[in-house]
Amino acid sequence: MTDPLPWLVxxxxxxxxxxxxxxxxxxxxxxxxxxALQCALAxxxxxxxxxxxxxxxAVGGWGSPLGIDWYVDxxxxxxxxxxxxxxxxxxxxxxxxxxxxxAAGRYFWPLAGFLIGGMNALFVSADLFNLYVxxxxxxLAAVGLVAAGGGAAQLAAALRYLFATLLxxxxxxxxxxxxxxxxxxxxxxxxxxxxxGEAPRAVYVAVVLMSVxxxxxxxxxxxxxWLPPAHGGAAVPVSALLSALVIKAxxxxxxxxxxxIFAPLVQPLAWLPAVxxxxxxxxxxxxxxxxxxxxxxxxxxxxxxxxxxxxxxPLLATQAAALDAVVFQTVSxxxxxxxxxxxxxxxxxxxxxxxxxGVAGVAQRLPLTLFAFALAGVTLMGLPPSGxxxxxxxxxxxxxAEGAWPLVLVVLLGGLLAAWYVFRVLRQAFLLxxxxxxxxxxxxxxxxxxxxxxxxxxxxxxxxxxxxxLIAPVGAS
Amino acid sequence: MSTGMLFALVGALLFTMGAAGVxxxxxxxxxxxxxxxxxxxxxxxxxxxxxxxxxxxxxPQAMVLTGIVVAVAAxxxxxxxxxxxxxxxxxxxxxxxx
Amino acid sequence: MRRGAVGVAALLFAGVLxxxxxxxxxxxxxxxPLVTAQMGNxxxxxxxxxxxxxxxxxDTLLEVAVLLxxxxxxxxxxxxxxxxxxGAAVEPVLQTLARRAAPLMVVVGVYLLWAGASRPGGAFQxxxxxxxxxxxxxxxxxxxxxxxxxxxxxxxxxxxFLVFLAVAVALLGGGALLQYPPAHAGLLILLIEAGLTVSxxxxxxxxxxxxxxxxxxx
Numbered sequence: 001m002t003d004p005l006p007w008l009v010x011x012x013x014x015x016x017x018x019x020x021x022x023x024x025x026x027x028x029x030x031x032x033x034x035x036a037l038q039c040a041l042a043x044x045x046x047x048x049x050x051x052x053x054x055x056x057x058a059v060g061g062w063g064s065p066l067g068i069d070w071y072v073d074x075x076x077x078x079x080x081x082x083x084x085x086x087x088x089x090x091x092x093x094x095x096x097x098x099x100x101x102x103a104a105g106r107y108f109w110p111l112a113g114f115l116i117g118g119m120n121a122l123f124v125s126a127d128l129f130n131l132y133v134x135x136x137x138x139x140l141a142a143v144g145l146v147a148a149g150g151g152a153a154q155l156a157a158a159l160r161y162l163f164a165t166l167l168x169x170x171x172x173x174x175x176x177x178x179x180x181x182x183x184x185x186x187x188x189x190x191x192x193x194x195x196x197g198e199a200p201r202a203v204y205v206a207v208v209l210m211s212v213x214x215x216x217x218x219x220x221x222x223x224x225x226w227l228p229p230a231h232g233g234a235a236v237p238v239s240a241l242l243s244a245l246v247i248k249a250x251x252x253x254x255x256x257x258x259x260x261i262f263a264p265l266v267q268p269l270a271w272l273p274a275v276x277x278x279x280x281x282x283x284x285x286x287x288x289x290x291x292x293x294x295x296x297x298x299x300x301x302x303x304x305x306x307x308x309x310x311x312x313x314p315l316l317a318t319q320a321a322a323l324d325a326v327v328f329q330t331v332s333x334x335x336x337x338x339x340x341x342x343x344x345x346x347x348x349x350x351x352x353x354x355x356x357x358g359v360a361g362v363a364q365r366l367p368l369t370l371f372a373f374a375l376a377g378v379t380l381m382g383l384p385p386s387g388x389x390x391x392x393x394x395x396x397x398x399x400x401a402e403g404a405w406p407l408v409l410v411v412l413l414g415g416l417l418a419a420w421y422v423f424r425v426l427r428q429a430f431l432l433x434x435x436x437x438x439x440x441x442x443x444x445x446x447x448x449x450x451x452x453x454x455x456x457x458x459x460x461x462x463x464x465x466x467x468x469x470l471i472a473p474v475g476a477s
Numbered sequence: 478m479s480t481g482m483l484f485a486l487v488g489a490l491l492f493t494m495g496a497a498g499v500x501x502x503x504x505x506x507x508x509x510x511x512x513x514x515x516x517x518x519x520x521x522x523x524x525x526x527x528x529x530x531x532x533x534x535x536x537p538q539a540m541v542l543t544g545i546v547v548a549v550a551a552x553x554x555x556x557x558x559x560x561x562x563x564x565x566x567x568x569x570x571x572x573x574x575x
Numbered sequence: 576m577r578r579g580a581v582g583v584a585a586l587l588f589a590g591v592l593x594x595x596x597x598x599x600x601x602x603x604x605x606x607x608p609l610v611t612a613q614m615g616n617x618x619x620x621x622x623x624x625x626x627x628x629x630x631x632x633x634d635t636l637l638e639v640a641v642l643l644x645x646x647x648x649x650x651x652x653x654x655x656x657x658x659x660x661x662g663a664a665v666e667p668v669l670q671t672l673a674r675r676a677a678p679l680m681v682v683v684g685v686y687l688l689w690a691g692a693s694r695p696g697g698a699f700q701x702x703x704x705x706x707x708x709x710x711x712x713x714x715x716x717x718x719x720x721x722x723x724x725x726x727x728x729x730x731x732x733x734x735x736f737l738v739f740l741a742v743a744v745a746l747l748g749g750g751a752l753l754q755y756p757p758a759h760a761g762l763l764i765l766l767i768e769a770g771l772t773v774s775x776x777x778x779x780x781x782x783x784x785x786x787x788x789x790x791x792x793x
Binding site: 482485486489490492493494496497500501502522526527529530532533534535536538539540542543546547549550551553554556557558560561 | 577578581582584585588589592593596597599601602605606607610622623625626627630631634635638641642644645646648649652653699779782786
Binding site for chain 2: 129174
């Protein structure tokens with residue numbers, strides 16, 4: 001078999017272009033086949049990385065510093081696999097969703113293709129300037145998806161998101177410029193030894209600029225202001241893609257840089273992401289508890305769950321389990337949040353009401369969807385045996401070993417708040433329904449893809465050993 | 478001071494002014510222009526710093542060309558959004574509170 | 576209040592940034608020697624074109640994707656029922672000027688495409704001139720605004736990108752993605768640039784003409 005790596009980048013770009021060529025609203029089947037093939041490619045690549053260790057690939061055959069390199073280790077392959085695996089059911093869901101949504105789906109398929117292609121390119125790139133270009137593909141495609149076919153409120157949310165993402169990538173670009181000026185290269189491989197010694201002050205400025213830019217794109221508190229309106233206002237499959245995957249892309253880049261070339265420079269700053277993450281968990285959960293609208297509740301929950309990703313940063317240098325906790329949280333949140341948005345979409349479609357109060361009676365009308373919502377909630381709360389439980393358990397374990405008890409407190413408090421907002425919806429769902437005039441049927445495909453994602457997020461806790469083995473090369477890098 | 482460094486310093490000032498303009502609330506068109514000032518500033522730092530020694534480095538020159546095209550794309554998308562927001566019937570909810 | 580806070584932060588940041596720039600050590604040799612050493616294998620003679628289309632050609636591939644994404648986003652927020660009709664007012668001076676300028680702009684565009692191999696120029700510059708010609712014709716009301724893209728327009732817009740992707744994939748057989756064999760690099764780069772010139776011209780013109788309400792009827 002040929003090398004799967006270049007195809008993971010080329011294939012989504014190709015089917016995205018062809019979907020546009022076919023015309024507005026077309027390309028759903030093509031996209032599903034494309035992503036299914038990408039799933040197989042990602043698994044093949046994972047097997048290769050597991051067998052032979054991290055791979056390096058010189059695009060154009062030049063090699064760094066003249067050319068652009070790809071670098072694929074366990075972490076990168078995990079993100080590649082996660083993205084294709086979450087995207088596949090969401091695209092099937094979207095096919096059903098946009099079947100009756102008209103204008104909003106006209107350019108969904110090509111934009112989704114470029115979004116996935118941009119993320120795949122981001123996961124494998126080992127060149128800072130190339131990473132900037134991939135960030136822009138992902139950012140602009142995400143904004144286009146949020147805005148598609150929307151009314152004034154949705155367009156305003158998209159514009160606000162666009163300014164946030166442009167400010168973030170602008171800061172990243174200036175950081176790249178400073179690093180090129182100071183070191184004469186943008187290859188991550190070559191920058192490693194250059195930044196390990198005595199770095200000029202401009203490099204420190206660059207590290208701060210790039211980190212803040214990525215905080216902004218990941219919507220870490222207090223840079224989360226753009227997320228709730230954008231994720232709460234977009235079409236449901238878009239919200240799911242954005243909340244589950246897109247913010248993880250910029251987070252992955254931040255994690256990669258902090259673990260690798262920035263590691264010697266950011267050591268004294270490692271507590272900062274944890275403090276901001278704690279604030280994100282408490283503030284985001286509290287807003288989710290108070291939210292009137294169902295999609296806003298799920299979007300605020302994303303703000304909170306992002307916080308967990310950053311809690312482990314002060315522990316990364318000393319505790320091996322901390323990285324496992326970050327990875328488990330990334331994967332379990334991606335699956336659970338995709339499931340929760342998908343289930344929410346079914347509820348809104350059937351009840352025609354997007355408020356939390358409107359959920360009443362859903363327990364009788366949509367038992368399958370409510371079950372999916374509850375399973376996803378189990379992961380977000382961190383109850384055993386879910387993937388979220390495993391992530392939080394590892395995090396608490398690492399924090400206790402380090403004596404960082406405030407982190408333990410935040411994790412426990414965040415879990416309680418998550419239980420509060422999840423049970424708010426569940427309790428409402430079991431109330432008796434007001435009599436309905438028209439019975440809208442729930443599309444089967446939408447219900448089952450939500451359930452599949454939710455079940456996967458719980459099963460992750462049971463089958464965690466396999467995943468830990470997949471990311472084993474991470475610790476070695 | 479070399480010409481390259483002078484370019485870089487001007488670029489740093491442009492970036493700062495532009496970033497402040499994007500971060501501050503205001504009319505979308507003003508913020509879009511500010512974004513372009515910011516982007517030009519970052520690109521000026523990129524070419525300026527690389528030419529401190531006097532010679533021309535083609536690598537950042539090519540990167541800047543890429544950066545300009547990316548800025549054109551982002552500007553077009555921003556203008557499309559701002560224009561649709563400004564269109565009749567869309568004005569109601571376009572208050573800029575961020 | 577907020578204005579003041581952002582202003583103070585900007586001033587502080589500018590101070591730190593300028594201090595850091597002035598504190599940079601003298602630059603090393605950097606990449607120019609590497610570029611010069613490999614120029615013979617690049618297929619072109621202009622160093623910036625060599626970096627743009629060969630050494631870092633993958634950046635350029637993704638950059639075309641960025642432009643496509645922006646156009647898709649623009650189309651996605653467009654009203655679907657946009658009807659386009661030619662404008663009423665005629666501006667004779669502007670129209671005459673545009674008619675005279677159009678052929679010249681095509682010539683300049685083709686020249687820029689050809690010149691890119693050896694001196695400043697290339698597909699993006701050529702496409703920008705051609706797109707500017709289309710915008711000029713539109714402003715002179717010789718060319719109506721575009722509504723939803725027809726099949727021929729969609730083909731034209733994505734064609735250059737698909738040719739670029741196809742070449743990149745075809746070169747996989749010889750080693751890596753986008754790894755040009757030195758003997759054929761010049762020809763392949765010209766093929767990609769020619770495709771990109773047409774597509775980017777339509778794309779850049781589209782960014783203006785799809786957005787324009789000039790001569791449209793609602």
